[in-house]
Amino acid sequence: MKVVCVGGGPAGLYLSILLKLRNPDHDVTVHERDPEGSTYGWGVTYWRGLLDRLAAHDPESVRAIEEHSVRWSEGIAHVRDLTIRHNGDPGFAIGRHRLLEVLAARARSLDVRLEFASQVTAPPCDADLVVAADGIRSALRARHDGHFGTRITTGRNHYVWLGTTKVFDAFTFAFVETDHGWIWCYGYSYSHEHSTCVVECSPETFAGLRLDRLGDADGLALLEKLFADVLDGHPLIRRPGGGSPWQTFPTLTNRTWYRDNLVLVGDAAHTTHYSIGAGTTLALEDAMCLATALHEYAALPDALAAYERQRASDLLSVQSAARHSAEWYENLPRYIHLPPHRMFALLGRRHSPLLPYVPPQLYYGIDKAAGQLEVLRRLKRRLGPRAARALHAGSSGSRP
Template identity: 65%
Template sequence: MKLAIVGGGPAGLYLSVLLKRRDPSHEITVYERNPEGSTYGWGVTYWAGLLDKLRAGDPESARAVADASVTWTDGVAIVRDERTVHRGDAGFGIGRRRMLALLADRARELGVRIAYEHDVTGPDAPELADADLVVAADGVNSALREAYADHFGSEVTSGRNRYVWLGTTKVFDSFSFAFKETEHGWIWCYAYGFSGERSTCVVECSPETWTGLGLDALGEADSLRLLEKLFHDLLDGHELIGRDRAGEPAQWLAFRTLTNRVWRRGNLVLLGDAAHTTHYSIGAGTTLALEDALALADALHSPAPDLDTALTLYGKRRRAELVSAQSAARYSARWYENLPRYMRLEPARMFALLGQRHSPLLPHVPPQLYYRLDRAADSLEPLRRLKRWLGPRVARAVHGRDR
């Protein structure tokens, strides 16, 4: 097959590796509009389960990603000025730029052509004319998808809160949160390490807090200084790093959740953020994109009788597999949008409910009562079984209404 993959992010590059590894006769070109080494974001997170899948897909790139990652097991929350620690499962962080470089090196090693600074502006671009398969891996703003938005059934909903991606010179050895109350409302930060020199910080707040603190009007440098003061105990004197926007305001965003009713049109198929997005607070965006690549590679090398059938099966499989993650992401985003509801709890209990924010039951039960029921459910087997049974059923019901 001749394949054109539009978008050189993790999903597009990893797909090229998987397909070229399975069949070296594939002619694969990855088109990336940005220069090599240029990327948004700082670090990405993932968990051990993804590494197992990557090892099955391509042991060489999985080994390189694992070797370049940092790990943590604890969660730490600073609520006002009180620090709480929660023991958890191992998590991993890797710089986005580093991950892209490793996947690009592996793709080129296998014979994939990568064309940087090459913008494919739509489905009629000459680069795509003779491709047997065109993969839209060009992100949430996909030009290929937008050309047929009605066909794909694209829907975008914007979250209420404002957030900004930043870096810091502090290296965190745990996944850390800090919640600060100001006269204009709450503002909070998620922070995690991704190398021996840098960490990611995502700062979020309500629109009222954002405007009340003047963050909507401050230049980036002044915004960073204000945030450094607010989160001084989290940062331990280290600086925050922005995107070098000089006197322009920092790039505060409202998260956009994208869904598509179908994922293919003819020989065009969606992958990663071009197909779906899930709120950053569950830390699954890159994982889900890489899982898309694994599923598409499986479909293309399955016993399916033709390309149309393979692409249809891929879309059905992934949409079904995403139900749980998309439900968790919706509830997680809403938890933060309703943060004041939980901040009256003592910090240890608030942190416990932070870990339960994916629950479809939590918005409907008073926080103190939910906390007590949850503790009881963990100690009584009948309640534990009821909790496991109710959660997925409520999630599926809500998902069905959202569709």
């Protein structure tokens, strides 16, 4: 099969790897519009579960990805002059440029052709399969927006994606109150030299701080001053050439994900709010699912239909979590005046569809009680039936 992947991000590169591993006779070419080595963004996050899923498809890629990743197991929230630290599940991050280097090297080793600085805006006529992995502004998808049923909605808050030489030792949140409202950042290291730092605020704060009118240098200087306590004197950095400006997040969905021999993957098919850190994971999962479907179904239409069916189903819960996460930050004043440990606890529950409808203090109490019940259940399972009955009897006031 002759396959053309348009877009050299994680989805396009990893799909090319999996296709060649399944069948070395596949003719696979990846076209990337930017020069090799240039990429947007800083670091990307993922969890252990992704490594396990990747290892089932290509252990060699996983070893290289994990080797170049950093990890953390704690979260820190700074609210005014208070700091709360919380232990959680281990998380991982890798520089986006490093991830792409790893995937490109693996693809080349399998004889995938990589064409950089190669702009493709129309499906090649001689390809059996064309993969639109060219991002949210996909030129291939835009040719048939009506067929795909593309819908884009934008969030309320403004954000900017920055880097810093401050190496955070935990996933770090910092909330700062200004005369014009709250502004906050999320920071995490992705190498031993740099971290990602995403800054977000409401439209009112954005305008009140004049971030819509300040130039790059003045805007960065203001942010460095606001977040001086967590940056420890380190600068905030834009990518060479200016990087991404302030923007509002576009959530993209499609009614269908394929048309004839053209199929959408990654951000061309869907986006989820950056606050859940799932974009790269979802792109790689798209690639795994599509490669599996192409292997299991002899007919291309059947394979593409199976891919769409599976991924659309998988994404329902993730998209719901992302929507609620974005809304939590858009309604920050509802939570920010809680005691810091309670605010941080609800920050961790921001994906809940019930949280917006339950008074925050009440939700915290219910959630804490539910957590205690779960701890008791786990203890009973560990003790075994006889000891669990004794524990229950003791807690009820009975005597053995």
